[in-house]
Amino acid sequence: MDDMDEEVLQLFVEESREHLAGIEDDLLGMEAMDGLDEDLVNRVFRTLHTIKGGAGFFDLINLQNLAHSMENLLDLIRKNELQTTKMIVSSLLAGADTVASMIDNLEASNDYDISDHLAVFDGILKGEAAPEPEATVVEEAVAVEVEEPEIAPEPVENVSPVVAEPPAPEPPATPAPATKAVVETPQEGASTAKAAPAKSAGSGDQSIRVHLSLLDRLMELAGELVLTRNALIQSVETGDPALLQPAAKKVDAITSQLQRAIMSTRMQTIDIVFSKFRRIVRDLSGQLGKQINLEILGEDVELDKTIIEALGDPLTHLVRNSIDHGLETPAQRKAAGKPPFGKLRLHAFHEAGQVVIEVSDNGAGIDPRRIANKAIEKGMVNEEEIARMNEKDIIRLIFQPGFSTAEEVTDISGRGVGMDVVRQNLAKVGGVADIESELGKGTTIRVKLPLTLAIIPSVLVGISTENFAIPQVNVVEMVGIAPDEIKRRIQHVGGVAMLRLRGELVPLIELSDYFGIAPTYRDTDSGVLTDDRRDRLADRRENDDDEAASDARCGAERRESAESSVNIVIVAAGAFKYGIRVDELHESAEIVVKPLGVHFSSSTEFSGATILGDGTVALILDVDGVRLLSGASESQQTEGDLRTREDEESRDIDSCSILIIQHAEDEVYAVPLQLVARIERFSSSDLQDVGDRKAISYRGGILPLISLEGIVSSQALDATANEFYVIVYTVGNEEIGLMASDIRDIVDYKDTIDNRTHKRAGIAGSMIVNGEILQFLDLYGILELDDPEWTEHLIGEAEETNLSVLLVEDSPFFQSQMKKEIEAAGFIVLTADDGLLGLEMLRTHPEITMVLTDIEMPNMDGLEMVRAIKALPEYAGLPLVAVTSLAGASAEQKGLDAGVDEYQIKLDREQLVDVCRRLAKPRAVNA
Amino acid sequence: MSEALFLEDTEIIVFRVGDITIGLPITEVREIFKSPTITPVHTPFSYVNGVINLRGSIVTIVDLGKRMSLSVNQDVKAVHIVLVEFGEELIGLLVDGIEDSVFASSDDFFPVPATVSGADSDFFRALFRREEDLVAMLNLENTLETEVA
Structure with a gap:
């Protein structure tokens, strides 16, 4: 040719x-x-x-x-x-x-x-x-199902629920050849269904379709880059620093835009994966004699091409499991009082910078007792351990390697590979799976995925002389424990070091115990890393006699001399949290993932490596793998005298997480944690003066810094250690860094915040934590004090409106704070202290155009009030916004169920103002 | 064994690991360089020293002395890396020193005895007679094999 x-x-x-x-x-x-x-x-x-x-x-x-x-x-x-x-x-x-x-x-x-x-x-x-093949199968499946109670229930496989899995229906005797491809055995039917779309998705491997407008955008950015390069070269040649700064800034901006634009060419909609399930569900349900409605939501959610391609198999497995084991036959459903049509839902959505995919069914659910029995039978856990686990954790055992039986039929049927393989496959693309199931109600599997793989935001940490990167998606928080707090906060429970963190015990892992790194400690005086010749944590663990136990302090504690604090990165592997003790917290960075060689194929604790700015290599920790390595198990989390998680959640609704920072020796301030984007640590030598403002080179850009000195404090920043922290928060589209000499703690504060005694410009109030008075910083206020231009520049002009907003809030601190902020944006703010008073205000002030309400309040709480308002026809269409100090998915759901239109965080001024501007509209008052 | 014996006429890079003189056909060597800082990494293979950054790629470093369980003189610091291709990746072999490059004709190869200066014969595919001494030709596949037997 x-x-x-x-x-x-x-x-x-x-x-x-x-x-x-x-x-x-x-x-x-x-x-x-x-x-x-x-x-x-x-x-x-x-x-x-x-x-x-x-x-x-x-x-x-x-x-x-x-x-x-x-x-x-x-x-x-x-x-x-x-x-x-x-x-x-x-x-x-x-x-x-x-x-x-x-x-x-x-x-x-x-x-x-x-x-x-x-x-x-x-x-x-x-x-x-030919005779309708499906009809035949349905008949047979029903026949099988009738006999079923007599079949001794098999040990649970994968997600198999109460319903013992019906033996694969035999192919109907001899339908016309027509039916062959579809009917055969379920295995084959599915393999055809699976193979075809997989191929068509794979066939596009080498090329990708990009929208013309995106290409134009790339061209435009390339053009801008060329112009800026010229400016840069010119400024370097003339040696004029005044020209250099703006050029550097511009390069920074263009590079990030370019990066984003190029990344978006790799993005594809998840519909490519989802759409094939229509066929799979149709074919499989026919074969198994089940009636299933497939609901697909969020098919336009975009993900990196690599992730999309890797999702096919695990998702197919989950869907097959649901159809095979989860959803019952119409007869069984009828017997259980459910509608004959089972529902299978695939739902993709964005949450907290990640994409979540939920595969849920309203089938039989998983019986934790059967999972427990099987896990015991397999020797994975003993009965004692089971007794200590809650149902959710027991069900999670299905993700453990070795849970599914090896002697299963074929892997195509979806019964040979266990959920651990699904989990591993997802982990390869940075996905995390979790399961929830209620017996008789159904099962939901949630898969969290990063948007893209090529570049992942990570936290860089130093352990001994080695650097490691921990993907940001796994990092829950970073905790610094002051020397005098160590004894109280780090304790040994059952021979394992545990960190006490807001009423929860979190197991601590000492990486040097596993990675063959010589433990070191940093001499607080000289700042030099020295070998630590003291006992290693792992060695200590083996000593179980009383003497050792009484002396059993955490390795981290022993390692650090009395003057140094301990840094711990709390990470989450699925729903399991643990802490990694680190010697040093370096910056957070967007790292490029490089693959590791074959010698690492069995090292699950690393997901790759990256090259740092100085050319050295840092390994990327796989938090799930590290957990397996250390043998830390979920059951540990429930040990001790802990509040249950439910308690924790309800408690969180009205408490406020605050970050405690130190400015100078006796000056300690509190910052609402919700407004903090990141915490970074810099050396004083990194500090630059830009004009009359301090700034720091950061992620290739310039981060403007503000110091409390001269704003709310008369003292200079205590930076004797030659190091300081920067609390990064966002105003408008820009990041601002607040300098602090030390990070003290993160606490959940539940008591009232005093908004009188210490209130002044830049300080919103005060609070007492552990006997110490903290001044609660107004992060926006200090910005205005620092330079009035900030406000204008970053927040925009207040537009005078004559719209009234009702603010229902019991805490005087939050009430006055929010009132001030909303008024500053040009609204008229009416206030009420609880739900009952709120309803009263609403009745007497028909001019109210929207309601902002707290949730936890005396007399009548926010949700009750919302329900009451929703029940009254004259308030139909009145925007109702709940404000909380902690955004939690469960709280949010409760609010949405009650009829709240939106959820906002109390102290996030921008969001508050934005929601008022969007929702408060003059409304026709019903007579 | 016989097929392994029949190496073609080739140029050979000769290097030293402990007391053994080892050779690799020049076609199998991608690069030789002085060892940069190696980032130690924990793997199930004790002879994997760590990884290095080679122009933006992560390269695994295998300590040949440890791999062959040789009692390497601690004073001699392994200083050179012989970069070889293994499957789809590049692997760096940590060796004590680079000696020579010589031309070998196919007649100069001999079968390997059971052990070569204390190292298992599996690591080698042939012996090559260099003027007055013998050079053990490395069997890359067996040496870098990751399957735990």
Whole structure:
């Protein structure tokens, strides 16, 4: 074939693939349609017609024949001479699969045996429609199911619920060949279904479609970059520092825009993965005699191409599990008092900078007792441990390696591979899976994924002389423990070091125990790292006698001399939290992931490596792998005299997490943690003066800094250690860094904040924590004090409105703070101290255009008030916004259920103002 | 063994690990350089010294002396890295010193005895007679094998 033909052939292949990508949905659409949808049929017809034409041109006889006979069938349907049945659609789907496979293997296409397909299509054309295959299967499945109670329940496999899995229905005796592709055994049916879309997704491997506007944007950025480069070169040549600064800033801005734009070319919608499940669910439910409604939500959520491609298999496994083990047959559902149609939901959505995919069903759920029995049988846990675990943790055992049985049938059926493989496959692309199940109600599996793989934001830490990167998605928080706090905060429970963190005990891991790193400690005077010759934590653990126990202080504690504090990074592996003690917290950085060689294939504790700015290598920790390595288990978390998690949650609703920072010796301030984006540590030598303002080079950009000195404090920043911390927070689209000499703690503060005694400009109030008076900083206020221009520049002009907003809040501190902020934006603010008073205000002030309410209040709480307002027709359409000091998904859901329109964080001024500007609209007052 | 014996005429890079003189056909050597700082890494293989940054790629470093369980003189510091291709990745072999590059004709190769200066014969594919001494030709596959037997 000469070049010309080769090119045309390539074109034909690409075009055909494109057409075929939609054919499956169209065929399924035809099936779902009552009567005839000409558009759909025409589209399928045209696809086949085009393929037939091309195949004829290239002498691909087989392909031509198959497409031709399918086309004939569609022609009849189009002319309304043939009624679309499930069976016809099944045979067309099978035919389309073969066509797609032939297109992918054009050279071998003439070797395909298409006689079965042709026979079926001929049969249909001649009116000898084969018996409906599904009907047969359903009958059989029902028959099987009736016998089921007598079958001794097998040990639980994977997610198998109470329902012992029905033996795979035998293929119905001898239906016409037509049914072959679809009916056979479930294994094969699914493999066809799985293979086809996987291929079409994979076939695009080497190229990607990019929207023209995006390309234009890239061109534009490249142009800007060239201009800025010229400016940069010029300023370097002339040596004029005044020119250098703006040029550097511009390069920074353009680079990040370029990065974002280029990354977005890799983004694809998750629909590519989701759409194939329509077919899988249809085929499988037919085979198993189950009735299932598939609901797909959020199919337009975008993810990196690599992640999308890696998602197919694990998700297929989860969906198959749901259909196979989770959802019951109509008869079983009826017996359980549920509607016959089971619901399977695939839902993708964004949450906290990640993408979450939920696979949920309203099936039988998982019986924790069976999981427990099986785990004990397998020797994974003992009964004692089970007794200490709660149901959720027991169900999570299915993710453990070795939980699923090895002697299972085949891996295609989805029964041979266990959930641990699913979890591992997801982990390869940075995904984290968790499961929730309620017996009789259903099962939900949540998969959290990063948006992209190529570059991951990470925290860099130093342990001994080594550097490690911990992906930001796994980092929950960083805790610094002051020397005099160590004894109280770090304790040994059952021979394991535990950190006391807001009423929870979190196990601590000493990486040097596992990584063969010589433990070191930093001499507080000289700042030099020295070998630590003291006992290692792991050694201590083996000593179980009383003497050792009484002396059993954490290695971290021993290692640090009395004058140094301990830094701990709290990470989350799935729902399990633990702390990693680190010697040094370096900056957070966006790191580029590099793969590790074959010698690391069994080292689950590393997910890759990265190269730092100075050229050295840092390994990327896989927090899940590290946990396995250390053997820390979830059950430890429930040990001790702990409040249950529910307590913790309800407690959190009205408490306020504050970050305690030190400015000078006796000056300690509190900052609301919700407003803090990051905490960084810099050396004093990094400090630069830009104009009359201090700033620091940071992530390749410039971070403006403000110091409390001269604003709310008369003392200079105590930076004797030559190091200082920067609390990074966002105002408008810009980041501001607040300098602090030390980070003391993070606490949950529940008591009242005194908004009188210490209140002044920049200070919103005061509070007492551990007998010490803290001044509560107004992060926006200090900005204005620092330089009035900030406000104008970053927050924008207040627009005078005459709109009234009702603020219902019991804490005088928050009430006055929020009132001030909303008033500053030009609104009239009316206040009420609890829900009852709020309702009263609403009645007496018809001019109120929106309501902001706290949740936890005396007399009548926020949710009750919201329900009451919702119940009154005259307030229909009145925007209701809940404000909390802690955003939690559960609290948010409760609020949404009660009828709240939005959730906002109390002290986030921008969000508050923004929500008022968006929602407060003059409204027609009902007489 | 016989097929391993029949090496073609080739140029050989000769280096030293402990007391053994080892050779690799020049075609199997990608690069030789002085060892940069190695970042130690914990792996199940004690002979994996760590990783290095080689122009932006992460390269695993295998300590040949440890791999062959040789009692390497502690005073001699392994200083050179012989970069080889293994499967789809590059691996750096940490060796004590680079000696020579010599031309070998296919007639100069001999079968390997059971041990070579204390190292298991599996690590080698042939012996090569260099004028007055013998050079053990490294079997890369067996040496870098990661399957735990």
